[in-house]
Amino acid sequence: MKKMETVAVLGAGAWGTALAVAIARAGKKPVLWARNAAVVDDIQKNRRNEKYLPGQELPPMPASCDLSIAKDTDAILIAVPAQQIRAVCGVVRPHVAKSIPILIAAKGIETGTDLLVTDIAGEFFPDHPLAVLSGPNFADEVAKGLPTATTIACADEAIGKSLLDVFGSQTLRPYWTADVIGTCIGGSLKNVIAIAAGVVAGKDLGDNARAALVTRGLAEIGRLAAHMGANPQTLMGLSGMGDLMLTCYGEKSRNFRYGFLMGKGASPTEAKQKISATIEGIETARAVCELAQKKSLELPISMAVNALISGKISVQDAMNGLLNRPLKQE
Structure with a gap:
């Protein structure tokens, strides 16, 4: 070669x-x-x-x-x-x-x-x-x-x-x-979860809430990845958990900052205007929800993020929708 x-x-x-x-x-x-x-x-x-x-x-x-x-x-x-x-x-x-x-x-x-x-x-x-x-x-x-x-x-x-x-x-x-599929899915969905993590931080909901959100977000990423034929172990590595951690806790992340601004009260349009670069999670949230509907997959965080950035629900509505879901086995 x-x-x-x-x-x-x-x-x-x-x-x-x-x-x-x-x-x-x-x-x-x-x-x-x-x-x-x-x-x-x-x-x-x-x-x-x-x-x-x-x-x-x-x-x-x-x-x-x-x-x-x-x-x-x-x-x-x-x-x-x-x-x-x-x-x-x-x-x-x-x-x-x-x-x-x-x-x-x-x-x-x-x-x-x-x-x-x-x-x-x-x-x-x-x-x-x-x-x-x-x-x-x-x-x-x-x-x-x-x-x-x-x-x-x-x-x-x-x-x-x-x-x-x-x-x-x-x-x-x-x-x-x-594992090309797992690497692509991990890198894509972490941006959506990072928007949600930014909202949690901007809303001052605490470290417990952000840790729960990120953990359940990883489960959501794994659910889609497994459905598409990825190796679940990939998501425990750099392109899965590693990237998710950086994006959900690193304040340089555009997706996190976008969510943070919405958590502080900015509208989706106002938040986007304040970020001077591409926010990949916005379009990915829409695509993920299209996939979830086609495949009948349960991706509640991604669905909530998409509804929020589309202006269909408020931050409080998103919180209530996630917290009031039926209790179940982890």
Whole structure:
């Protein structure tokens, strides 16, 4: 198998830029694509991305608004919001070399289709190995080189383990798993549960309430994952429990802060306006509820979050609905 030396990173937001830094730190060569010409100019001239990753010096790396930058690379890393995966796959496909790995670094479920991010990519790259990167990772900490662990899921063990070498360094420790479905589900639903955890914190409901919410949220994630054929053990790892803990207790989480603002009395619209970046849990909540209804699954926290952010119920209604559910075995 050819060693992966050059990786095209599609998406120069905070996460894509941080992953490009991690690839360079691992001794590989990232090439970065962005839609925003000003971002490309900042990266090329100043070795900065002040718009998305302020204060972080970047290693020298090519950056462009031209997707032909993806040609002749050994792997493609797509780091855009989940709802944009389809569009990016469509426009980059003509520039992608035959059979190289496609790695997705996005957390969410597509609304309308209810597809996982790797399933979307598979429609455009049916003959390519597909993988997903997910874990308890804040972009700024990865970029700074603070100790971090993450999961790379790929059904092909040899390719999955080769991808570990693309990222592994003194400060970033990636682990391989074959469970793509479980890794995708854990990374997606934790954003929905984090919105609920933020509401609990914003409403000053106490540590007991947040611990209960997160624990029952993990059970909910496991219920959907098992139904879709995932390995339950995956959710005990970095892409499940690890990511859930970080997002539900880390105040840098956009999903947590969005819920926190609603807990403090902001409307869903007001809370969203105050967060200056994509809140993946909003669209994922809608997609999860679509799945739950189709599959007759009981996902009460996700359903409550979706109703809350849709303006159908108040925070108090959501609390009452969850607390007044019938008592049952854990």
